[in-house]
Amino acid sequence: MRRPLNAPIAPAAMPAGVRLIPFDIITARACRDLMNRVYAEGFGDARDFDEWWPWLTTDADYDPALMFVAVKDESIVGFCHCWTGAFIKDVVVDRFSRGHGLGAALVTSALLACRDRGAPFVDLKTDIDNCKAQSLYRRLGFAIVERVG
C-alpha cells in the first residue's frame, strides 16, 4: 500500500498516558518482545533479538529516529519501524492497548517524519487478510498499489 505525502496529514494524538521514547538497545529488546508476542497472533514472524539487532542496525536504511516506541506506565505498548527509504516495516500495538488510536498515532508519526525528509510517499506491505491493519491504513490515506503472491 502507498500513501502519497503531498496530501494533508491529519494530526493523530497519542492516547491518554502514552508517550514516545527513544529507540536504543534497551528499548529495542522490549520492542522485539512486543513484536514476537503480537506476531504469535498471526500476520508476522517472531525473530530472536540477537539475530534481529545486528540485522537491523547494520542496514543502510536504518535510522533510530524512525523507530517509534510508545510507552505507557513504563511498559512498551506500541512500536513502528520505518526505514529511511520511507517504507514502514513493522507496526504493532499490544492487544490490550488497541482501539484507542495508538496504531494511527504511530503510523502518522512515521508519515510526518518521512514528509519532513522530503519523501514523496510512504509504502508498506500488509497481508491481504489483515483487515484491521488495512482498515487503519486506508483511513490514514494508504491505497493498494500492488498485490503480491
Ligand SMILES: CC(C)(COP(=O)(O)OP(=O)(O)OC[C@H]1O[C@@H](n2cnc3c(N)ncnc32)[C@H](O)[C@@H]1OP(=O)(O)O)[C@@H](O)C(=O)NCCC(=O)NCCS
Ligand atoms: C493493526 C494495529 C497496529 C492497529 O492498532 P490500534 O492501536 O488498534 O489502531 P487504532 O486504535 O489507531 O485503530 C484501530 C481501530 O480503533 C478505532 N479507534 C481508534 N481510536 C478510537 C477511540 N478513541 N475510540 C474508539 N475507537 C477508536 C479506529 O476507528 C480503528 O478502527 P478502523 O481502523 O476500522 O477505523 C493492531 O491491531 C495490531 O498490532 N495488529 C497486529 C499486528 C499487525 O497486524 N500489524 C500490522 C502488520 S502490516
